[in-house]
Amino acid sequence: MLLKALLIGLLIFILFNLFRALPVMLKGNANPSSSSDKPLSHYLGRRILFSVLLFVLLLIAVATGYIEPNPRPF
Numbered sequence: 001m002l003l004k005a006l007l008i009g010l011l012i013f014i015l016f017n018l019f020r021a022l023p024v025m026l027k028g029n030a031n032p033s034s035s036s037d038k039p040l041s042h043y044l045g046r047r048i049l050f051s052v053l054l055f056v057l058l059l060i061a062v063a064t065g066y067i068e069p070n071p072r073p074f
Helices: 002-027 040-064
Strands: none
Touching (some): 002 040
16 A cells, blocks of 8 residues: 555656646746746656656566556456
């Protein structure tokens, strides 16, 4: 149950970072003007980092048998 909560939390954090990058993308400002503005690569880089972490956790959970994949996809 803890692993599933961790996976859901990571998914929510990935979506949170994606939506944090949305105003920066809409503004179209490649270089931040003030120190409080972060570049687009900051949010998208975090999203990729946590996506890779989520994927690795899923692979480890399947390899150890904690999560069983669906044997029949239909």
